[in-house]
Amino acid sequence: MTQINLHELTHLQAINKKLVTGYHISEQDTLMWQELDQHIEQYSALFSSLGHDLQHDSRGFYYFASDESTPNMGKISRAIALTVYILIEHYANTGKDPMRALFDEVNDLELMQTLVQMNKHLFDQLEIFSGSDLRKDVYLRMIRLGLAREVEGGFMLQAPVYRYIDALMEVNEETYLGEDE
Amino acid sequence: MIPAKKLLNTLTEHWGMLELLFKRFKMADFSLKDVQNAIKQKQPTWSNERIYKETNRLLNQDIIIPLAKSSQLEINRAIADFATFLLQEEHLGLAQEISVLVEDLARLGNRLANAGEIEDYDELRRFSRIMDDRVRKIMKLFAHNENAILNIVEQAKANNAVQSLQKRYKAVIEAFDEYIEPMLEMVDIRGDFHACFSTIEEQISTQIVHIERSGKAYQDKRMLEQLRTRILEMHLVGRESLRKSADMLMPLREELRRNNMITRQAAKVLGLIRKNGVDNMLSSVQPHFVSDAQRFSLGQQRHMVAYMAGLVEFEHSEYELPDQQDVPAYVTPNIPDYNNVKTSFKKRFNAKRKKPEPLLTFLGESYPELEADEMLFLYQKLVSDTDIEISQSDEKMRVKIAGQHFSLFPFNTKPVDPTHNQTGNE
Numbered sequence: 001m002t003q004i005n006l007h008e009l010t011h012l013q014a015i016n017k018k019l020v021t022g023y024h025i026s027e028q029d030t031l032m033w034q035e036l037d038q039h040i041e042q043y044s045a046l047f048s049s050l051g052h053d054l055q056h057d058s059r060g061f062y063y064f065a066s067d068e069s070t071p072n073m074g075k076i077s078r079a080i081a082l083t084v085y086i087l088i089e090h091y092a093n094t095g096k097d098p099m100r101a102l103f104d105e106v107n108d109l110e111l112m113q114t115l116v117q118m119n120k121h122l123f124d125q126l127e128i129f130s131g132s133d134l135r136k137d138v139y140l141r142m143i144r145l146g147l148a149r150e151v152e153g154g155f156m157l158q159a160p161v162y163r164y165i166d167a168l169m170e171v172n173e174e175t176y177l178g179e180d181e
Numbered sequence: 182m183i184p185a186k187k188l189l190n191t192l193t194e195h196w197g198m199l200e201l202l203f204k205r206f207k208m209a210d211f212s213l214k215d216v217q218n219a220i221k222q223k224q225p226t227w228s229n230e231r232i233y234k235e236t237n238r239l240l241n242q243d244i245i246i247p248l249a250k251s252s253q254l255e256i257n258r259a260i261a262d263f264a265t266f267l268l269q270e271e272h273l274g275l276a277q278e279i280s281v282l283v284e285d286l287a288r289l290g291n292r293l294a295n296a297g298e299i300e301d302y303d304e305l306r307r308f309s310r311i312m313d314d315r316v317r318k319i320m321k322l323f324a325h326n327e328n329a330i331l332n333i334v335e336q337a338k339a340n341n342a343v344q345s346l347q348k349r350y351k352a353v354i355e356a357f358d359e360y361i362e363p364m365l366e367m368v369d370i371r372g373d374f375h376a377c378f379s380t381i382e383e384q385i386s387t388q389i390v391h392i393e394r395s396g397k398a399y400q401d402k403r404m405l406e407q408l409r410t411r412i413l414e415m416h417l418v419g420r421e422s423l424r425k426s427a428d429m430l431m432p433l434r435e436e437l438r439r440n441n442m443i444t445r446q447a448a449k450v451l452g453l454i455r456k457n458g459v460d461n462m463l464s465s466v467q468p469h470f471v472s473d474a475q476r477f478s479l480g481q482q483r484h485m486v487a488y489m490a491g492l493v494e495f496e497h498s499e500y501e502l503p504d505q506q507d508v509p510a511y512v513t514p515n516i517p518d519y520n521n522v523k524t525s526f527k528k529r530f531n532a533k534r535k536k537p538e539p540l541l542t543f544l545g546e547s548y549p550e551l552e553a554d555e556m557l558f559l560y561q562k563l564v565s566d567t568d569i570e571i572s573q574s575d576e577k578m579r580v581k582i583a584g585q586h587f588s589l590f591p592f593n594t595k596p597v598d599p600t601h602n603q604t605g606n607e
Binding site: 019020021022052063064065066067068069073074076077078081082085086088089092097098099121122125126145163164165166167168169170171 | 436439440442443444446447448449450451453454455458459460462463464466467468469470471
């Protein structure tokens with residue numbers, strides 16, 4: 001049994017507040033990340049007794065795992081997934097190294113407009129009709145979830161986006177067809 | 182014959198320009214104009230005349246030579262090689278180059294053994310020298326290729342967003358497939374290469390033993406020993422160099438493979454999404470997030486489970502909704518306005534306050550048409566009205582209002598000396 005010393009967990013309140021809203025704490029959130037990193041055992045013991053499942057991803061982020069989303073969150077998550085996959089395709093089409101560009105390039109409004117224009121019928125399904133819709137409905141929410149950070153002139157994606165890439169690799173025709181039956 | 186020193190001076194003087202030409206045209210040809218432009222770029226202060234003179238000097242000294250039957254020029258191959266060496270601009274050689282040399286080495290080893298057998302020491306020395314030369318060449322190739330691979334890796338790693346992924350990694354893939362893999366196969370401990378070296382080593386060792394025994398050509402023993410050491414070293418160096426090269430290339434290759442996989446997968450999934458719709462396709466795989474709101478709602482499965490568990494205790498009971506006929510028709514109560522009642526009450530009792538009069542009597546006289554409950558409602562209102570002076574009687578009375586009997590301590594209007602009343606419904 002891990003001893004939980006609440007006095008040691010100085011950022012507990014801040015961390016809890018962030019995590020319960022679905023936020024991913026990554027290395028860019030220096031203070032909280034270090035705190036979690038140092039007392040990971042205590043934190044995960046504490047959170048699991050509170051009914052949360054604190055996950056540490058070795059690519060550098062912490063989050064609460066959940067096996068279901070509320071319908072609204074589900075919709076947001078799908079929009080983010082679509083955006084990430086379209087970004088990968090877009091970078092590959094423009095001859096960039098998609099994985100590098102995904103994390104190194106600033107996503108500005110112009111890029112968002114291009115993405116929406118080129119994939120209009122996909123974004124239409126999610127009621128995203130313009131670059132500013134994409135910014136509002138996807139990028140700002142990604143910030144709230146810790147998947148991106150705002151920089152000068154746009155947004156940059158962060159390590160937790162790997163969750164979507166993992167999900168991407170999980171998709172194959174069989175899973176889809178299997179579900180259909 | 183051009184004196185070497187003169188040539189070197191020219192090279193030093195024009196090194197900047199030569200480097201430019203070399204980098205720009207690699208091994209391809211160029212025109213006289215290109216040379217002059219290059220000189221101009223490096224020496225912008227020079228006059229055209231001077232440039233013309235310098236170009237001629239380069240041509241005269243065979244640093245730049247005209248191509249046969251063409252007005253195009255090229256850098257003298259010897260100078261180009263020298264520049265390659267100086268600039269470390271090495272291009273990856275082929276695995277075959279090395280394997281040809283190794284085969285040659287095996288052939289020479291046989292010749293050397295034959296020469297040893299017939300005790301032809303001149304031949305022995307000759308082959309030993311040639312073999313030594315081959316071994317040096319192989320070692321040079323190893324070093325050269327290692328540098329070339331380093332260059333490839335550095336180029337691939339350089340964050341050059343302009344260069345396409347395909348192009349950047351092409352060199353890596355080629356290097357791996359055409360050099361590293363065949364070479365690794367070759368130096369594998371069970372491969373031909375290894376067997377060949379063992380044979381050569383054995384042959385040389387036999388010769389050394391033979392020389393030791395016979396005592397002839399003793400000075401050649403040292404040479405053979407050196408050759409043997411060098412071959413062993415070469416083998417070792419080769420393996421080291423290959424391992425290093427493979428280590429450098431491997432991560433890039435993995436990265437590329439992964440990137441390719443992700444890109445392909447993204448394209449495939451997007452294709453499926455286009456065909457089947459966003460929600461259909463992504464609902465099953467999207468990552469889930471904890472959200473604060475859902476903890477307070479029945480959104481999650483575990484909440485549903487908890488809720489269902491609570492329902493186990495629930496017992497269903499029949500409840501019959503009333504029929505239309507069962508509902509009695511609504512009758513508006515015909516209670517007179519209380520204010521009117523109060524006014525008429527005051528009017529009546531203000532004048533003659535000689536003896537207490539029960540409130541109910543007053544009500545019964547004033548509103549004979551009222552129902553008992555309506556009468557009591559007014560009674561209660563009057564009793565609780567603070568404006569009216571009333572008192573409660575001490576003795577219980579039986580009163581009949583609107584056909585109903587009540588026993589109560591009735592309130593009466595207040596006489597001069599107070600009597601106590603009290604209420605108490607049936």
